[in-house]
Amino acid sequence: MKITLKLFASLAVHLPRAARSRHRTDLEVEPGATVADVILQQRIPPGQCAIVLVDGVWVAPPERAARVLAEGEVLAIWPPVAGG
Amino acid sequence: MAWTKNVLRVNLEAGTCTTEPLNLQWAQDYLGQRGLATKYLVSEIDPKVDPFSPKNKLIFVTGPLTGTMAATGGRYSVVTKGPLTGAIACSNSGGYFGAELKFAGWDMVIFEGASPKPVYLLINDGQAELVDASHLWGKTVWETEEIIKTQLQDPQIRVASIGRAGENRVLYAAIVNDLHRAAGRSGVGAVMGSKSLKAVAVRGTRTDAYAPANPEAFFAATEAGKKVLAANGVTGQGLPTYGTQVLMNVINELGALPTRNHREVQFEGAHDISGEAMHEKRPTDGKTNLVTNGACFGCTIACGRISRMDPGHFSVKDKPQYHGASGGVEYEAAWALGAANGVNDLEALTYANFLCNEDGFDPITFGATVGAAMELYEMGVLTEQEVGFKLPFGSTEAMVKLAELTARGEGFGKVMGLGSKRLCTKYGHPELSMTVKSQEFPAYDGRALQGMGLAYATNNRGACHLRGYMVSPEVLGIPVKMEPQATEGKPAMLKAFQDLTAVVDSAGICLFTTFAWGLQDIQPQIQAACEGDWSEERLLLVGERIWNLEREFNLAAGFTKKDDNLPPRLLKEPAQTGPQKGAVSKLDVMLPEYYQLRGWTPEGVPTAETRKRLGV
Numbered sequence: 244m245k246i247t248l249k250l251f252a253s254l255a256v257h258l259p260r261a262a263r264s265r266h267r268t269d270l271e272v273e274p275g276a277t278v279a280d281v282i283l284q285q286r287i288p289p290g291q292c293a294i295v296l297v298d299g300v301w302v303a304p305p306e307r308a309a310r311v312l313a314e315g316e317v318l319a320i321w322p323p324v325a326g327g
Numbered sequence: 328m329a330w331t332k333n334v335l336r337v338n339l340e341a342g343t344c345t346t347e348p349l350n351l352q353w354a355q356d357y358l359g360q361r362g363l364a365t366k367y368l369v370s371e372i373d374p375k376v377d378p379f380s381p382k383n384k385l386i387f388v389t390g391p392l393t394g395t396m397a398a399t400g401g402r403y404s405v406v407t408k409g410p411l412t413g414a415i416a417c418s419n420s421g422g423y424f425g426a427e428l429k430f431a432g433w434d435m436v437i438f439e440g441a442s443p444k445p446v447y448l449l450i451n452d453g454q455a456e457l458v459d460a461s462h463l464w465g466k467t468v469w470e471t472e473e474i475i476k477t478q479l480q481d482p483q484i485r486v487a488s489i490g491r492a493g494e495n496r497v498l499y500a501a502i503v504n505d506l507h508r509a510a511g512r513s514g515v516g517a518v519m520g521s522k523s524l525k526a527v528a529v530r531g532t533r534t535d536a537y538a539p540a541n542p543e544a545f546f547a548a549t550e551a552g553k554k555v556l557a558a559n560g561v562t563g564q565g566l567p568t569y570g571t572q573v574l575m576n577v578i579n580e581l582g583a584l585p586t587r588n589h590r591e592v593q594f595e596g597a598h599d600i601s602g603e604a605m606h607e608k609r610p611t612d613g614k615t616n617l618v619t620n621g622a623c624f625g626c627t628i629a630c631g632r633i634s635r636m637d638p639g640h641f642s643v644k645d646k647p648q649y650h651g652a653s654g655g656v657e658y659e660a661a662w663a664l665g666a667a668n669g670v671n672d673l674e675a676l677t678y679a680n681f682l683c684n685e686d687g688f689d690p691i692t693f694g695a696t697v698g699a700a701m702e703l704y705e706m707g708v709l710t711e712q713e714v715g716f717k718l719p720f721g722s723t724e725a726m727v728k729l730a731e732l733t734a735r736g737e738g739f740g741k742v743m744g745l746g747s748k749r750l751c752t753k754y755g756h757p758e759l760s761m762t763v764k765s766q767e768f769p770a771y772d773g774r775a776l777q778g779m780g781l782a783y784a785t786n787n788r789g790a791c792h793l794r795g796y797m798v799s800p801e802v803l804g805i806p807v808k809m810e811p812q813a814t815e816g817k818p819a820m821l822k823a824f825q826d827l828t829a830v831v832d833s834a835g836i837c838l839f840t841t842f843a844w845g846l847q848d849i850q851p852q853i854q855a856a857c858e859g860d861w862s863e864e865r866l867l868l869v870g871e872r873i874w875n876l877e878r879e880f881n882l883a884a885g886f887t888k889k890d891d892n893l894p895p896r897l898l899k900e901p902a903q904t905g906p907q908k909g910a911v912s913k914l915d916v917m918l919p920e921y922y923q924l925r926g927w928t929p930e931g932v933p934t935a936e937t938r939k940r941l942g943v
Contacts, residue, residue: 251576251603252569264607265598266576293560294803299580299906303808319580323560325803325842326571326658327796 244274246312248281249319257287272312279308281318294321329391329856330354331432331536335455337448339522340381340440344448344455349434355859356942358866360390361417362833362873364406364435368415369876371437374883378410378514379496379521381441387428387487387527388436390835391857394429394624395539397549398556399837401426401624409513410521411498411692411746412764412789413884415877418501418515419793419832420487421623422508427485430531438522447475447488447526452533460525464494467685468503475528488526489516490686495736496520497744499692507654507684508623513766513788516687544855552840552848553627559843561805566630566839567620571658572602574770575666581802582905583775583811584662585768587669587720588698589761589894592772592902596671600661604673611637616673618652628839632657634677642678642727649681656680656690659792662770663694664730668701669721679730686734692746693733695767697726699747699759708754714739758895764789764886773897775907776801778809778817781917784891785821787877793838795825805842814913818921826870833873872941875925875933879943888931891918 249267250258262268272281278297282289295302296319302310312318332349350367357363364386376382385407392400403425409416428436431452438448445460463471468490476482487504493516500516501509510516539545556562565573578584579597586594598604605617614635621631634655636643643649656664656676660683664676683690703709704718711717715738718725732740742750747767751760761768766789773780778797783790792798800809800820809816827846831838834853846863854861881890893912902910922929926937933943 249576249580252565252573255603266603291560294577296580296906299582301804301808301810303804317580319576321573321577322565324565324569324573324577325561325799325805325839326566326574327792327798327839 244272244276244314246270246272246315247317248285249317250287251319251321252324253322254287254291254320257285276312277308278302278310278312278318281312282307282320287320291322292320293323328858329395329537329539330359331429331434333433335433335436335450337436337438337455337457338440339438339442339446339457339524342442342457344457356869357873358391358830358833358869359434360388360393360402360404360833360835361406361419362829362869364388364404365415365417365873365876365880367435367437368406369880372408374408374880375885376408378408378413378518381522383408383518385438385515385518385522386435389425389429389434390833392852393835394426395549395835395856396546396625397836397852397856398553398627399623399625399840400835401626402835402837403428404832405502405510405515407515407518408884409515409788410496410517411514412766414764414789414886415787415880416513416515417788417832418510418512420502420504420508420510421626421837422505423624424485424487424504424529425835426624427529427531429537430533431529432531432533432536436527438524441521442523445523445525447524447528450527450529452531463525465491467491468687469506469685471526472506475526479528481530484528484530486526486528488687489519491734491736492686492688492744493517493520495744497688497733497736498746499689501683501687501689503684503687509684509687511689512691512791539856540858541855545852548851548855552844552852555848556627556840556843561842562628562839566628566842569602570620570630570632572605572632572656572661574658575601575661576603577802578771581775581811582902582907583772583802584666585761585770585772586666588667588702588759589768589772589896590702591904592775592907593905594666594669596669597666599671600665600673600676605632605634605655609637611639616677617655623837626837628837630839636677637674640674640678642675649678653681654684659769660690660694663691664726667694667698668726670723670726672723675723675727679727682730682734688733691769692767693730693743695761696743696747696750697729699751699761700729700743702759703751703754703756708756761894761896762790763893764890766790771798772902773893774902774910774912776811777814777913777917778821780893780897780912780914781817781921782821784893784914784918785921787874787881794828795821796828796838797821797824799842806845811907812910814916818917818924821921822924825874826867829870829873830866833869868941872943875937875941875943878933882932891931
């Protein structure tokens with residue numbers, strides 16, 4: 244099953260080198276994979292996953308192990324950031 | 328005492344500078360900076376005064392923590408009646424100017440009247456004089472600062488000045504200090520220009536002008552505060568590395584990035600103009616747009632962006648004055664100059680931002696006005712003949728050209744200098760101005776983020792993100808996560824944010840500390856700096872008092888409930904894409920509850936009980 248993984252700011256280093264400048268890559272994951280599974284598989288430090296969105300919708304830390312990803316969904320993750 | 332207790336009153340008509348004692352009772356009631364200067368302004372001017380009348384006043388003001396070892400303690404504000412909105416205007420700036428004014432021994436400088444000829448104010452510690460500025464009139468901010476420092480042979484003088492935009496009364500002209508830090512919004516620079524006041528130059532060397540009330544406690548409290556900032560992921564790592572610009576992709580993914588005059592909520596070019604893009608090497612010259620980060624006085628966050636353009640870019644190819652490193656785009660500027668117009672050229676955005684700094688005008692209102700003009704052009708209402716060139720959405724060349732014309736006050740730039748409300752009204756479509764109280768929205772869609780919509784509608788200085796930053800709970804989960812489309816709890820959270828922000832803006836510190844600090848971190852610093860009891864409860868009461876005082880000024884100026892509104896586009900045209908697809912603002916659901924929580928009547932007027940409780 245294919246999803247899109249987007250990693251921004253300092254998390255881009257966890258993407259394949261060729262994908263880092265666009266901050267996104269297509270990813271093959273097992274059916275039933277959760278947000279937490281992908282974070283673990285990609286060796287992204289969970290403590291650095293401050294903003295986690297699936298198709299733009301916030302996934303809170305306690306929900307990440309239960310949120311099953313569907314074909315074609317976009318998982319986007321940022322470290323602690325802010326602006327204004 | 329953390330206040331210097333000295334106010335400098337400058338009568339520009341008579342050419343006099345006089346000293347008077349700070350009203351210490353007002354300092355106890357309004358703390359400093361935004362709150363204290365608002366109290367002075369409200370007490371001294373007619374709310375209905377023409378902002379450009381000599382009877383309007385212009386106040387430069389510091390806070391009790393300005394010029395101290397408190398982290399980010401370098402802020403100052405400029406308070407006046409604003410020409411863009413006709414409402415209270417308070418613009419806050421960092422850099423080093425504010426601390427220098429405090430070092431010279433002044434809590435605030437009140438300018439009254441208008442000078443018959445161009446002048447600048449020179450402050451050297453306790454000495455102040457008005458100096459002829461005929462030779463500076465017509466110069467840019469960058470030229471003015473250099474000339475003053477060179478003539479006085481003192482590179483350590485700090486200068487806050489207006490460029491040609493302020494002289495030409497561009498309604499959103501800024502006051503710029505330290506070359507690229509600005510009291511940017513609401514047109515405070517145009518009021519300065521109307522008074523023929525070109526600059527304020529300050530040298531402060533006094534060490535006896537003020538001191539914290541309890542030095543040991545102050546040292547401990549400020550050290551504790553710095554540790555909190557350093558340990559926090561946002562203020563310790565995220566902001567220093569990526570600046571506010573890191574929000575570009577966040578807000579776009581969330582479907583809350585206003586695009587092409589708010590017609591859309593996602594921008595296909597967002598990545599090209601993002602904080603991440605500023606870190607990437609350009610294909611043209613192999614260098615990055617971002618050179619380094621930068622900090623204001625006493626700041627341990629250092630979110631500022633210092634950029635260098637590609638010297639081969641069409642906008643600066645033959646202009647070596649723009650080839651050096653200078654203030655780069657922050658998130659709001661990048662959005663306004665980019666997504667708001669459909670422009671995705673980071674170098675062009677940087678150039679336009681340089682122009683905003685160089686000649687002193689607000690990139691948010693300017694960029695949003697470009698977006699409105701482009702929509703009018705695409706509708707056929709505004710023609711190539713009137714503008715002088717083609718003006719479709721996404722035209723980098725047109726955006727750059729408009730920035731140059733606005734800076735110089737030439738051609739169609741004169742119309743651009745009026746802002747989008749007057750532009751759209753002039754061409755028969757006031758509904759296309761994306762404004763509240765005639766001030767343009769910043770970079771978050773008020774449909775996609777319901778709390779931000781309410782924040783815009785109720786803001787005392789018109790649409791603005793810095794008086795109740797509901798993006799924190801609605802996007803970042805700070806201090807708690809709230810769903811963007813939810814309305815429940817938003818009025819109460821907004822009121823708490825507005826009151827707390829008024830405290831921060833009155834203390835002399837930067838609002839960005841609040842990504843890490845709560846009131847429990849700020850209170851001990853104020854308590855140790857200032858005489859008296861400054862409990863958290865009292866501070867929030869001070870914040871609420873300030874908010875209501877600003878409200879009272881606006882009501883007396885003629886604003887009513889109908890001005891607490893959003894453009895029809897946000898109320899009736901649903902978001903078309905992304906996770907907020909279908910959303911419109913539910914302002915009608917939230918506003919009555921907000922009024923009730925504020926202790927206001929259903930018409931938005933503070934009740935007699937509220938006035939009595941707050942002492943307003």
